[in-house]
Amino acid sequence: MLQIEIQDWCLSQDLNTKHLELPENIFNTLDDESAIYIAGYFNNKKLIKLPEQEIQFFEWLKENDVKIWNDLWLDEHIEPYIVSISFLPLLIDKTIGFPICDLMDNDNYFFTSEHIRDKEAEMFLDSIKERFRRKETITLQQALLLRISMLPTDIWHFAYNFDINLEAAKNAIHELVNDNMLIHLTKTEHLAAFVPI
Numbered sequence: 001m002l003q004i005e006i007q008d009w010c011l012s013q014d015l016n017t018k019h020l021e022l023p024e025n026i027f028n029t030l031d032d033e034s035a036i037y038i039a040g041y042f043n044n045k046k047l048i049k050l051p052e053q054e055i056q057f058f059e060w061l062k063e064n065d066v067k068i069w070n071d072l073w074l075d076e077h078i079e080p081y082i083v084s085i086s087f088l089p090l091l092i093d094k095t096i097g098f099p100i101c102d103l104m105d106n107d108n109y110f111f112t113s114e115h116i117r118d119k120e121a122e123m124f125l126d127s128i129k130e131r132f133r134r135k136e137t138i139t140l141q142q143a144l145l146l147r148i149s150m151l152p153t154d155i156w157h158f159a160y161n162f163d164i165n166l167e168a169a170k171n172a173i174h175e176l177v178n179d180n181m182l183i184h185l186t187k188t189e190h191l192a193a194f195v196p197i
Contacts, residue, residue: 019049022051072100111153117181132146152195
């Protein structure tokens with residue numbers, strides 16, 4: 001059942017404002033159902049400011065990979081960190097966040113389970129899952145492949161969330177591609193069908 005507080009917040013919003021700003025106390029209580037409710041209430045057509053923890057991620061990105069930050073947010077006509085409310089269900093999962101998958105001037109590093117190549121990769125993934133279940137050490141490449149098999153993943157959120165060197169994470173992707181474990185689609189138009197919104 002949706003919380004009255006969430007319904008009251010939706011009803012209280014001025015639809016003429018440029019964008020909505022969801023209070024952190026409400027954002028932190030959202031589950032999938034309530035996030036979908038809010039996005040649907042506004043017909044997925046309003047803009048919303050990213051939550052604080054996602055803004056902190058993008059501030060990290062600005063320091064660690066400024067060309068990617070610029071590709072996403074450097075637009076004098078649009079305020080940074082304002083996105084479609086349709087992304088709200090993804091934003092409540094702090095490990096996915098706002099997916100970086102529509103870069104125009106740089107290669108995208110966004111993957112879903114559909115980017116895992118074939119039966120050989122699936123067999124390799126099964127062995128990784130078994131090692132993980134037994135609490136054995138796995139490599140960065142193995143950790144990335146396991147993560148991609150479970151959730152949509154961009155390399156920047158992965159590096160940030162697990163405190164991994166960004167270049168090492170990108171190199172791990174290249175190794176997985178070279179080993180025919182992963183398909184790397186770098187262009188936005190090729191990734192559009194994989195974005196989970």
